[in-house]
Amino acid sequence: MGRHDEVDRSGAPDTARAEAIERYTDQLLERTAGDERDRDAVERALRAWRRERDGSGESESAPVLPLARRFGRSALVRLASAAGVLLAVAVAALFLIGPGAPTADAALAGALERARAATPRMYELLFERGLGFTRAVEADLYVSGEQTFALALEKPAGTAWIGGDRAQVWVVPANPQLPVVLGDRARRTQQLLAENDVELPYVDVVSALEALSVDYDAALSADGLVLSGTKRATAPEHKADTFRLVLDEDGALASLELERRGRIALGDWRFELQARDTEVDGSVFDHASHHRADRRVIER
Structure with missing residues (x-):
């Protein structure tokens, strides 16, 4: 040769x-x-x-x-x-x-894998929408692995809790005179959120990261800690136009910003998550930990 x-x-x-x-x-x-x-x-x-x-x-x-x-x-x-x-x-x-x-795909895959782990984490959640982002939802979001979440929302009557896992979703209204509601997750999540004046594109970290891995073209910063991306032409219209994701030193999600600018101002929205370094008690994902034992519970 x-x-x-x-x-x-x-x-x-x-x-x-x-x-x-x-x-x-x-x-x-x-x-x-x-x-x-x-x-x-x-x-x-x-x-x-x-x-x-x-x-x-x-x-x-x-x-x-x-x-x-x-x-x-x-x-x-x-x-x-x-x-x-x-x-x-x-x-x-x-x-x-x-x-x-490092590549953007690898970094996002790593964050998704960590989000799927069963380690409970807490995030501050902000969702704004409408003209000038005049309507807002602020909550503490607790997550534990895939599809397990609990939201704490401050209401005039106190704290309302909304949570769920693979099998069901539940609502503990702030008013202690109202019953706790249990429902099938697949069919009731968005309905129960709407009944409690809550509108969110995502209720757990895994779902948000899965959407980013499918519907966006992403770029990774030189230090491997910041991902930014834009929506692909094939992505659903209602998805955010851009995102910015920051990873912590372990490659897990530290913060996430999603923003959509609609054809009309009322279609605009912004979704933000910010991780908090706090120990999370696993009982937060059980609706019984948020109400008295004698409170009425109904199923739908």
Whole structure:
């Protein structure tokens, strides 16, 4: 084998890095589905990287060279359209930046994994909407893993509690003369919120983070702690237009800001979460801890 035909297989990417490249490229392919030239450019770059990863000497029409050499400046220009070039460069850049390099997708996935853990956490919640954000909901939000939450809202008669888990949602009105209401979570959450003059896009952290991972294009700051993103054209109209997410040193959600600017001012809204460093008693997720034992309970 000649000098120019040698394959440099030193420093092969580790498994995590390889999986990251595969996931990222799949996203690029989805976003270029409408343009065959762009899609072909990304697929060619990915095939070249896979041959290097697997140590294969097979080639479609040329020797398999390290990716940086195979897709050099002149070669990239010939890949396809201008957009296709940029996408192929993105694949190459992800390969070349080295193992362990942070990405927005990885940071968001890490925050989501931590949110799904059963460790209870508390957040201050603010939801504003309407012209000039004149209507607001302020609450303390307690979360514990996926779909388990409790909201404490200050009312003229005292503190109202709304909470739930996978199976049910419950409301403890501030007025002690009113009954506690239990309902099926899948059908009753938004209804019970509305009956208590509460309107929220999300009632738990996991749901909010899952929406960000599906409906937004995100960028990660150089320090790996701040994610910002804009809504994709394919996302539902009612979703926020932009978001800003700050992670703590452990990669968990420290704060979140979502904002939507509607076609009319009444469609505007802003949703904010701010983590609080306080110990959370797990009993907060049981409605019985928020009312007297003899209080009437009804089911819907």
